[in-house]
Amino acid sequence: MKKLGFLSFGHWSPSQHSQTRSASDVLLQSIDLAVAAEELGLDGAYFRVHHFARQLSAPFPLLAAVGARTSRIEIGTGVIDMRYENPLYMAEDAGAADLIAGGRLQLGISRGSPEQVIEGWRYFGYAPPEGKSDADMARNAAEIFLEVLKGQGFAQPNPRPMFPNPPGLLRLEPHAPGLRERIWWGAGSDATAVWAAKMGMNLQSSTLKDDETGEPFHIQQAKQIRAYREAWKEAGHERTPRVSVSRSIFALVDDRDRAYFGHDGKSQDQIGMIDENTRAIFGRSFAAEPDVLVKQLAEDEAIREADTLLLTVPNQLGVDYNVHAIESILTHVAPALGWR
Template sequence: MKKIGFLSFGHWSPSQRSGTRSAGDTLLQSIDLAVAAEELGLDGAYFRVHHFARQLASPFPLLAAVGARTRRIEIGTGVIDMRYENPLYMAEDAGAADLISGGRLQLGISRGSPEQVIDGWRYFGYAPAEGETDADMGRRHAEVLMQVLKGEGFAEPNPRPMFPNPPGLLRIEPHSDGLRDRIWWGSASNATAVWAAKQGMNLQSSTLKEDETGEPFHVQQAKQIRSFREAWQQAGHAREPRVSVSRSIFALVNDQDRAFFGRGNDSDQVGVIDNMRAVFGRTYADEPDRLIEQLRGDEAIAEADTLLLTVPNQLGVDYNAHVVEAILTHVAPALGWR
């Protein structure tokens, strides 16, 4: 059994051919798609975060709104760039969104990916400390977030507060019990996957990975997952970790599907991103029977407990609901995912 969710990058464009012509369209349709996905039986609604772009950016209002409109589905991110974040303020927002949803938040965070502007985090008021890289700063922010999510007091109370304080040092409020165990680290390398395991974070492995061995993407990703699980065990954490992979998967069941995705990318691609040689996973798009056979050979999907389906959000709520329903109906049962 696997948990299956969707992952939306939340693109919008004023183009006449776009189903999301404004930020408002994207936000409102994201909520509607999460509601539709829950009704179809999907397990998760996840959203990508990019700054200075015509995409979803500030995630917590959206997550809170989705949490208020749904009852069962997990809500999450994949991922929030921690170089841009004040971890204490983030802990407040995350705690509120988690409480609104009844403890369904699955928060994916990371060092982040290349952005639309140079060193965009500087405009948000952040800069690496002396001797740090921006990646180091992102991991430092993540470590602070994980610490405050424990719910332990650390701030000296005012002896003459406006309102009475509980005894002892004060913590970030609102605090949501269990949220710390639902933080995920988006990793593109084996080393950062091991670091995430030591920190007690779940693992999100995306549609690209640092090309460390020259092997096919899914093989390298499966090895990364196994390295993560080994490091988790060595760290002695009490709970079992979760691992997700993201894939572009389209079951071609009608003429519209074939028109949109009938010529999909059926092989890995290699490129350079942020001065890193990276391998990008293929797009799976085929008739259901052939698609099932192709997916059986994906080692990383087999290793993961959670699969996130990337969706073309600009094609509208109805079509994206059809995309995920086709996977749930025609593909997942045959692979033992359901």
């Protein structure tokens, strides 16, 4: 059994070919898609976060709205770039959204990827200390975030406060019990996956990672997951961690599917440079008749290793089509692979 969710990048474009022509469209349709996905029996609704782009950015209003409109489905991100975040303010936002959702938040955080502008986090008022990198800054923010989510007091109370205080040091409010164990790290390398395990975070691994061995993407990703689990065991954490991977998967069951994605049937892994120093491997897309898809996906080592699979959705094609695409996977593919 696997948990299955969708992952939306939340693109919008004024193009006449897009069903999401404004930021309002993509936000409202994201809520509608989450509601529909819950009705289909999907386990998770996850949203990507990008700044300075015609995509979803500020996640917590959306997560809270989805939480208020649904009752069962997990709600998460994949991922929030911690280079742009004040970890204390973020903990308050996350706590509020999780309480609205009844403890269903699954927050993916990370160092982030190259963004739309050069060093965009500087416009948000953040910069790494002398001698440190933006990746160091992101990991430090993550460590602070994880610490304050524990709900322990750390702030000295005012002796003459506006309102009465409880005894002792004060914590951030609202506090969401259990949220600390529902934080995921989006790891782009084996080393950051091991670090995430030591920090007690769940693991998110997407369709892009550092090309560290030259092997096919799914094999490298499976090795990353195994290294993460070994590091988790060595760290001595008591709970069982969760691991997700994301894939673009489309079952071709009608003419619309074939028109949109029939050309993706021969997709292969790709190699590229995501910055001057990092060679990355990008995982292939899957688009085929259901019986072919089942055979292809059964050979994916990383999917076998993960307990959660996030299906990336083409949100600009609209809610109705994405509901159809998700239902096709649930009906024609998931049972044959033992996911349902």
